[in-house]
């Protein structure tokens with residue numbers, strides 16, 4: 001285990017769920033404004049996503065007006081392994097209670113992206129929403145991706161569905 005691994009592990013050990021020992025490795029670098037925040041963590045052993053925290057300034061919480069949006073900094077740079085992506089998804093509690101969602105859900109974090117991960121929060125609620133430092137505002141799912149090869153053709157294979165879509169099978 002490297003020094004950084006053990007730092008990450010000890011930061012995560014303070015939270016509820018143990019750090020998985022297998023699976024793809026997510027490398028995290030904290031930016032200066034992310035220092036001191038808890039690292040993303042799986043809140044329970046079976047959680048699909050790890051919660052991401054807002055790296056806004058302690059003395060300058062962010063207010064998102066009804067109908068407004070903001071790219072909220074996480075203070076983190078990520079190295080997601082090739083063959084995987086990060087999906088930034090809303091938290092259901094914030095969505096239900098306050099109308100807060102990720103506007104572009106799921107946001108895509110590419111494995112070759114080396115900038116700061118930001119969360120595009122949108123306030124669909126009726127009240128202004130305050131984002132304070134360290135608030136868990138979204139969750140990150142690491143998922144496998146494939147890249148397709150393109151073949152241009154004159155036609156595509158026929159299927160039972162054919163061109164039916166957009167509710168063509170009804171609701172019952």
Ligand SMILES: O=c1ccn([C@H]2C[C@H](O)[C@@H](COP(=O)(O)OP(=O)(O)OP(=O)(O)O)O2)c(=O)[nH]1
Pocket residue numbers: 088104107108109110111113116117118119120
């Ligand atoms: O919610 C998000 C979505 C994206 N990104 C970062 C990581 C991602 O790898 C990069 C580009 O995202 P995307 O491909 O969705 O943006 P785009 O509008 O297509 O921009 P680009 O032309 O840079 O690909 O922006 C975030 O930090 N948060």
